[in-house]
Amino acid sequence: MVYTIVAHLYAKEGKDVEEQIRGKLVEASAVYLKDAGTISWFVMQDAKDPRAWSIIERYEKESSLEIHIANPYFKTWFEFMKPLLAKEIDIRRSNELE
Structure with missing residues (x-):
């Protein structure tokens, strides 16, 4: 089951701030994709609100x-990320359905 x-x-x-976050998220994706057990680690920027991001x-x-x-x-x-954010990171954890 995928977590x-x-x-x-x-x-x-x-x-x-947007540029700093963009750069750090792209860097993080390249780093974390190499971790054992990681299937994918990618980032997205909201299509309407450039301040909103999803990992x-x-x-x-x-x-x-x-x-x-x-x-x-x-x-x-x-x-690095903490002082750039306007609010706490909202984290949701799920098990993908098979």
């Missing part, structure tokens, strides 16, 4: 998330 996380981010105002993370199983969190990049990514 999926959908994280919604909402940026502070400013084109520079879709798909893992082979829920325990694969431990590898993701143990990646040294995880903590630096979060610390």
